[in-house]
Amino acid sequence: MPVTRRKFIRIGAASAGGMVLGGGLVSDWYGLDAPRLTDPATDGDRIVPTFCEICFWKCGVLAHVKQGRVTKLTGHPDHPLSRGRLCPRGAGGTGLLYDPDRLKKPLVRTGRRGEETFREASWEEALDRIAGEMDRLRRDYGPQSMALFQHGYGSSWFTHLFRAYGSPNIAAPSYAQCRGPREVGFQLTFGDGVLSPERVDMERADCIVLIGSHLGENMHNTQVRDFARAVGRGATVIVVDPRFSVAAGKADHWLPIKPGTDIALLLSWMNVLIEEGLYDRSTVENFTTGFDQLRAHVAGKTPEWAYARTGIRPELIRATARKIGAAKPAAVIHPGRRVTWYGDDTQRTRAIAILTALTGSWGRAGGYLLPTAMKVPKYPYAPYPAPDAPAADRAKPSDFPMADATLASGLCAATIPGSSAYGAKGWMVYGTNLPLTLPEPERVEAALQEAEFIVAIDVLPAEICGWADVVLPEATYLERADDIDAPAYREPYAALRQEVVSPLHDSKPGWWIAKEIANRLDLASFFPWKDVDEYVDARLSAAGIDRREIREKGVVLGPRTPCTYEEGIAPEFGTESGKIELYSAALAAAGFDPIPEFRPPEEPPAGYFRLLIGRSPVHTFGRTTNNRLLSEVCDENEVWVAASAARELGIASGERVVLVNQDGVEEGPVKVKATERIRTDCVFLTHGFGHRAKALSFARGRGADDARLMTRVSVDPIMGGTGMNVNFVTLKRV
Amino acid sequence: MPRRIMVLDTVRCVGCSACVIACKTENAVPAGGFRDWVVGETRGRFPQLSLENRSERCNHCDHAPCVDNCPTGASYRAADGAVQIARAKCTGCKSCIAACPYGARFVHADGFVDKCTFCAHRAGKSTACTDVCPTECITFGDASDPESAVSRLLASRRWKVLAPETGTEPKVYYLL
Numbered sequence: 001m002p003v004t005r006r007k008f009i010r011i012g013a014a015s016a017g018g019m020v021l022g023g024g025l026v027s028d029w030y031g032l033d034a035p036r037l038t039d040p041a042t043d044g045d046r047i048v049p050t051f052c053e054i055c056f057w058k059c060g061v062l063a064h065v066k067q068g069r070v071t072k073l074t075g076h077p078d079h080p081l082s083r084g085r086l087c088p089r090g091a092g093g094t095g096l097l098y099d100p101d102r103l104k105k106p107l108v109r110t111g112r113r114g115e116e117t118f119r120e121a122s123w124e125e126a127l128d129r130i131a132g133e134m135d136r137l138r139r140d141y142g143p144q145s146m147a148l149f150q151h152g153y154g155s156s157w158f159t160h161l162f163r164a165y166g167s168p169n170i171a172a173p174s175y176a177q178c179r180g181p182r183e184v185g186f187q188l189t190f191g192d193g194v195l196s197p198e199r200v201d202m203e204r205a206d207c208i209v210l211i212g213s214h215l216g217e218n219m220h221n222t223q224v225r226d227f228a229r230a231v232g233r234g235a236t237v238i239v240v241d242p243r244f245s246v247a248a249g250k251a252d253h254w255l256p257i258k259p260g261t262d263i264a265l266l267l268s269w270m271n272v273l274i275e276e277g278l279y280d281r282s283t284v285e286n287f288t289t290g291f292d293q294l295r296a297h298v299a300g301k302t303p304e305w306a307y308a309r310t311g312i313r314p315e316l317i318r319a320t321a322r323k324i325g326a327a328k329p330a331a332v333i334h335p336g337r338r339v340t341w342y343g344d345d346t347q348r349t350r351a352i353a354i355l356t357a358l359t360g361s362w363g364r365a366g367g368y369l370l371p372t373a374m375k376v377p378k379y380p381y382a383p384y385p386a387p388d389a390p391a392a393d394r395a396k397p398s399d400f401p402m403a404d405a406t407l408a409s410g411l412c413a414a415t416i417p418g419s420s421a422y423g424a425k426g427w428m429v430y431g432t433n434l435p436l437t438l439p440e441p442e443r444v445e446a447a448l449q450e451a452e453f454i455v456a457i458d459v460l461p462a463e464i465c466g467w468a469d470v471v472l473p474e475a476t477y478l479e480r481a482d483d484i485d486a487p488a489y490r491e492p493y494a495a496l497r498q499e500v501v502s503p504l505h506d507s508k509p510g511w512w513i514a515k516e517i518a519n520r521l522d523l524a525s526f527f528p529w530k531d532v533d534e535y536v537d538a539r540l541s542a543a544g545i546d547r548r549e550i551r552e553k554g555v556v557l558g559p560r561t562p563c564t565y566e567e568g569i570a571p572e573f574g575t576e577s578g579k580i581e582l583y584s585a586a587l588a589a590a591g592f593d594p595i596p597e598f599r600p601p602e603e604p605p606a607g608y609f610r611l612l613i614g615r616s617p618v619h620t621f622g623r624t625t626n627n628r629l630l631s632e633v634c635d636e637n638e639v640w641v642a643a644s645a646a647r648e649l650g651i652a653s654g655e656r657v658v659l660v661n662q663d664g665v666e667e668g669p670v671k672v673k674a675t676e677r678i679r680t681d682c683v684f685l686t687h688g689f690g691h692r693a694k695a696l697s698f699a700r701g702r703g704a705d706d707a708r709l710m711t712r713v714s715v716d717p718i719m720g721g722t723g724m725n726v727n728f729v730t731l732k733r734v
Numbered sequence: 735m736p737r738r739i740m741v742l743d744t745v746r747c748v749g750c751s752a753c754v755i756a757c758k759t760e761n762a763v764p765a766g767g768f769r770d771w772v773v774g775e776t777r778g779r780f781p782q783l784s785l786e787n788r789s790e791r792c793n794h795c796d797h798a799p800c801v802d803n804c805p806t807g808a809s810y811r812a813a814d815g816a817v818q819i820a821r822a823k824c825t826g827c828k829s830c831i832a833a834c835p836y837g838a839r840f841v842h843a844d845g846f847v848d849k850c851t852f853c854a855h856r857a858g859k860s861t862a863c864t865d866v867c868p869t870e871c872i873t874f875g876d877a878s879d880p881e882s883a884v885s886r887l888l889a890s891r892r893w894k895v896l897a898p899e900t901g902t903e904p905k906v907y908y909l910l
Contacts, residue, residue, distance in 0.1 A: 038821055039855040040762045072759035075866060085868045088752040094759060216748030221868050228746040228869035246748050246774075249785030256781045617750035629758065632765060633751045633772075642780065676780045 042071040048500040049076055049554020051485060053153055053477035054089040054096065055620040056174070057081060057197065057220045058485050060555050061090060063478060063500040070094050070478060070501060079555045080222070080491040081197065087219040088618045088630065095629030096459065096476055097504070101697050103461055103473035104505035113449055116466035116694050123508065123516075126470050130428075131520030133453040133469075134165065137426045138521075143167045144389045147411045147424040151432040153497065154474065156483045157514035158430045158457070160381075164518060164526035168387035169414075169424055171406040173437045176721050182335045184402050184719045185349025188584050190362055191574025194335045195371070195488055201563075202226040202334075204366040207236040207327030209320075211262055211352065213336040216246035217686075218615040220337075236327060238320050240265060242612065243640065243684050244677035253320050259610050259682050259725060260342050260601030261310040266351035267598060268306035269321045271298040273358050278325025280360025283580075287571055288357055290583025290595070297595045309598065328359040330366025343714030343723035346402065347596040350584070354596070357580045363571060369563040374492040376484055376543040379535060381526060392420045393720070400720035401590045407720045409713075412438055415447035426453040430510070431474075433462040436622045436688070439710035439724050441665075457513060460626055461695035473507040480509035481532045484539055492558035494543065496536065496550050511535070592718055601714075601726065608662065608728035609641070610682040613706045622688035626699040636703035638673040640684040641731065646674035649731060657731040659683075661709045669734045670704035683729060736876040738814045738858055739905040741884045741893070742789055746871035749774045749787035753863035753872065760853065760862035764843040769850040770863055789863065789872065792817060792838035792850040793896065793904030800830035800839065808847070814858055815905065821846045835900045877905075 044064030052059045052073075060079020064071045073093050075082040082090075096102075106126035111117030121129075137145045143166035148158055151172050162170050175183075183193035202208055203226040215227045231237060231250045239251040240262065248254040257265060273279045274295050284291050303314035303321075310317075324331050333352050339345050361367025393410025394400060400407070412434070414420035415427070438444050448454065448467040456468035465471045474480075482497040503509065515527040529535040540547045550556050562569050575581050588594035604610050616637070618630045625631065639659065641651070651657060656669035667690060678684055690705030714723035749772045757763065757770050770791035777784045794816045800809045801817060808823035809830050824846035831839045831847060842848040852874070853861035864872040875884035887893075888907060895904040 037818060037851065037854050040760065041855075042760055042762055071762070072756075074756070074862075084865060085870070086752060086756070086866050087868050088750050088755045091752055091755040091759060091866055216750065216869075219750055219752075219868070224748060224750070224868045225870065228748065228871065232743065232746045232870075244776075244780075244783045244785065246785065246787065249783075249787070250745070250748075254781065254783070617748070618755070628765065629755065632758070632768075633754055644780075675776070676778065676783055677776060677785075679780075 042066070044071060048498055049496075050478070050498045050500055051079070051495045051554070052086070052090045052093065054093050054624060055220070056152065057222070058153060058495070059086060059090055059221050060495055061086065061093070065501060068501060070097055076554060078553065078557065079495060080489055080493050080557070082221055083225070085221065085225065087221045087224065088633065089219065089620055089624060090221065092618070092624075092627060092630040093478060095627035096624070097478050099460065099626060099628070101461060101626055101695055102459060102505065103465070103471060103507065105473060106506070107465075107471040109469045114445070114467050118471065123506070126472060127516050127520060129470055130455050131517055133426060134517070134521055137453065138165070141422070141425055142388050144169060144387055144392065144422065145425040146428065147171070147392070147415070147426070148428045148430065149173070149408055149411065149432050149434060150430040152430070153485065154477070154480070154482050154510040155430050157510045158428065160526065161514045161518055161523070162428075163384040164523045165521065166385045166387055168389065168391045169393070169406060169411055171393065171408040171411050173408040173432055173434070175405040176407040176409050176719075177340055177437060177439070178338045180340070180403070180405065180719055181345035181716055181721045182339045182349040184404065185346045186335065186353050187404070188346075188402065188575070188586060189350060189353035189357065189581055197222060197487065197489055198335065198337070199369045199371055199488070200332045200334055201366050201369050201490070202230050202332055205230055205235055205327070205330050205332045206366060207238065207324055207331040209238045209240070209324065209331070209333045210247050211240045211334065211336060212341070213334050214241065214245040214247050214614050216250070217617050218337065219617045236323050238323065242679045242682050253316065253323075255312045255316060255320065256679055258309070258311040258679070259612060261598070263344065263348050263351050263596050264301070264306045264309040264598040265312060265317065266348070266355055267298050267301040267596065268303050268317050269324065270294070270355055270358060271301045272303065272318055272321035273325050273355075274298060276322070276325070278322065278328070279358040280328050283357065283360035283362075287573070288580040288582050289577045290581060293583040294354065294595055309600065324359060329361040329364035331359045331361050332367055333359070340716070340721040341723050341725040342601050343716050343721070343726070344599065345716050345721050345723060346718040347593060351596040354582050357582060362580065363565045363569065365564050365566060369490055370569050371488040371490050371563050372492055372561045373488040374486045374494050374543070374558040376486045376494055376539055376545070379539055389422060392422055392424050395420055400716075400718065403719040409438055409722050410720060412444055412447045415450050416443070417450070425451065427451050428455050428457070429464050429468070430457045433464050433622055435463040435467070436691070436705055436707045439707060439713045439722050441708050441711065457510070459507070460623075461693055462622065463691065463693045466693055472513055473505060474513065475503035475507040475509045479503040479507065480511075481536065482510070484536060490563045492561060493555055494545060494550065494558070495555040498551065498554065587718070604681060604728040605662065608730055609645070610725060611659070611661070611706065611709055611727045611729050612682050612684045612725055613687045614684060616686040616688070619686070619688050622691060622699070625688050625691060625702065626696045628698055631698065636671060637686040637689040638671045639704065639731070640673045640675055640678045642678050642680040643674045643676050645680045646672060651731060651733065656734050658734055659704055659709060659729040660732050661711060662728045663711045665709060665711055666732070667708045668704045672731070683731075735878065736814050736858065737878040737905075738794075738816055738852055738874070739877045739884050739907065740852070740861070740864075741873045741887045741907045741909060743871040743909040744786050744788055745909060746869040747787040747789060748869055750868065752866045752868055753789045756862040756866035757850075761851075763848070767840045767842060767848060769848065788908060790836065790896070791906065793836055793902060793906045794852060795905065796903035797901055799833035799835065799902065803829045803833040805829060812854070816852045816854060818851060818854060819847055819849065835897045835902060
């Protein structure tokens with residue numbers, strides 16, 4: 001037992017104190033001249049391996065449990081995504097587990113929608129109510145009238161529930177509001193997507209190009225490790241960003257591009273590679289179609305042409321193109337992650353994919369890998385019923401012909417009568433805070449008012465819970481087991497999420513919630529297992545994985561499989577032509593540009609800045625901004641404004657301003673960061689702040705919420721992604 | 735006798751603060767107190783800019799003003815050269831805080847002064863910040879061993895220490 005200063009003073013004040021105290025203290029008392037260090041004693045008496053859910057990268061963690069309490073989380077040494085290390089968010093997961101604002105009991109709404117007035121209810125009552133509403137909607141409108149909005153690994157149980165129920169309306173905002181365009185852009189080019197974890201091999205790349213991607217602020221553990229390793233060994237780094245990001249600070253070349261003109265830059269890089277013969281001839285000759293059309297397309301798109309559009313000097317464009325060409329095939333043009341910017345995002349990602357093809361880096365070490373997943377057969381469920389209707393996410397069936405997932409924004413719109421062939425009448429929202437996630441806040445609110453029934457399943461009382469009729473408190477990732485994770489990665493593996501401590505409060509794991517709802521909807525046959533352990537065991541034995549070993553270790557590694565052509569994989573492309581499509585016949589047939597064209601984005605009106613958003617390294621969207629541990633590092637966002645622009649406006653760093661967008665919507669106040677690190681035509685905000693939910697007692701009122709300023713979107717006609725960098729703001733002093 | 739030092743690579747560091755969070759949980763540092771922190775130093779004017787990210791902490795100085803200025807002897811130098819605080823002897827008078835040129839010390843919620851210990855409770859094996867760092871930018875080790883990773887880094891790379899003009903002879907080195 002350590003002697004604290006206060007105890008020490010108390011001891012000193014008592015005349016015979018030292019004599020009556022117990023052994024440990026006595027030795028301290030007499031041992032003042034032989035000081036002993038205090039052991040913080042945070043090593044667990046139990047260490048439980050599991051995987052993280054503070055973001056969606058799913059790193060392996062070791063949870064230290066001492067006397068029933070999780071003291072700390074460290075990186076799992078064997079898990080390929082963590083290799084002993086964690087990002088700050090993963091290390092701060094206890095801030096979620098012990099968040100005093102957590103949802104603790106099932107809640108049933110008592111006031112009007114959005115007023116956030118609830119009473120506590122029993123699980124029995126809450127589940128009966130949900131199943132009752134889902135049964136009514138199924139009878140009245142068919143099962144397709146229920147929509148599931150979901151995000152996170154625990155959503156698998158609810159996706160399964162919805163498929164069993166018969167609804168095709170299952171969507172994650174991570175598609176149309178985030179990664180969707182790049183998956184489609186790469187699919188169209190290579191017949192294969194980018195995947196998550198991204199299939200890039202930065203660790204071995206000689207040249208890394210980041211376009212708007214701000215690794216280091218965007219903290220996907222393994223990617224940041226690979227990037228840092230590349231930087232450490234002197235790989236060439238080229239960063240294209242209107243903002244001098246942390247990654248730009250590591251770059252050999254920073255290209256402070258005019259926002260929205262990346263396609264012009266990409267086309268001019270292609271121009272230089274082709275004109276100067278720096279492209280990979282063997283790839284182009286053997287595995288691509290449409291090179292002649294591409295050559296003709298970029299013929300006039302010189303660095304001088306691009307300079308007028310991007311503001312990047314021609315000599316810099318040439319120099320960087322030559323570096324890319326010199327490093328090929330070990331050159332990675334990173335596809336980015338949240339790429340819903342201007343509505344031409346599939347085309348921009350196509351341009352990245354075409355450039356990747358020209359460098360011959362697809363399937364090559366230091367380029368884009370061809371990873372495989374460990375084979376873990378699915379649970380042998382009976383086939384799902386075929387839905388009676390296609391998803392409701394499009395106004396016309398011909399809209400967004402290349403979308404390969406359901407659009408969350410489209411399902412939201414479909415809730416407003418007359419927007420779609422049929423309406424989404426009921427919502428289940430699992431782990432996604434739609435009011436801070438979807439753009440067009442007015443439409444989101446209208447849909448939330450229109451829905452006949454809303455159930456939110458979450459760990460924190462996020463904004464979406466305030467709109468729900470029933471709120472279910474889920475156990476956090478440290479209190480529950482989930483399905484097995486075995487993604488395609490350069491080191492195949494299977495990882496387990498395990499219950500580290502029993503659920504706190506009256507929270508329940510997702511698998512249990514889904515099964516209980518299914519039981520009440522006559523869908524029990526789709527949940528034939530007793531509990532998650534029985535389900536996981538069935539999959540493990542089908543995969544031939546020793547269940548004791550994986551429970552003890554948390555992860556098992558498969559044999560390394562070849563990931564590149566050099567290692568013997570035969571080139572194969574899932575496109576229509578069976579080749580890399582530099583020219584896309586599929587896009588041409590659907591009425592889109594077969595090769596990306598540059599079209600300038602709308603300019604900000606005089607006095608306005610383009611609003612750009614990004615990430616803080618200690619936060620995952622708005623999910624962590626109530627985490628008091630992580631918030632010790634960053635507890636509000638700042639609006640980055642060019643120092644010269646701030647001077648002109650008479651606004652000083654640290655001052656608070658309200659942001660007013662082109663439609664007069666106000667948001668804030670938010671602190672100003674006047675900095676040299678950004679262009680004068682845009683401002684930057686980290687996403688996830690400005691919470692309004694009453695019950696988020698810490699995060700509420702801190703910083704500004706960018707989603708409220710996204711009153712306009714530019715929708716990608718190819719796949720329905722909502723481009724959000726098309727909003728403009730002014731700064732109003734408060 | 736080992737001479738424990740820490741070497742941080744500013745080229746790799748992205749300033750993410752994983753070191754800060756890992757330190758706080760490893761050492762049960764109460765809210766509001768920090769044994770390490772991250773600095774991002776921007777130089778230049780748009781677009782000629784540079785950025786240096788650093789994870790900072792107690793420098794465990796060879797000539798430690800905190801030790802010299804501590805009236806009770808609570809701040810002392812341990813056998814491995816690290817500067818430590820004997821909590822039982824600390825009255826919280828803050829003279830060490832005033833003396834430290836690095837702002838590395840703070841008053842713990844329980845009344846004594848606290849700071850980085852180089853995770854002394856791990857017996858010099860490693861530190862929480864070293865282990866967690868996703869960029870692998872922190873190396874901790876024994877400078878008295880010429881073959882140690884820290885010795886090799888200092889021999890092969892350009893480096894600096896913070897506030898060298900104060901003559902403190904810090905044991906935290908930054909690779910450039």
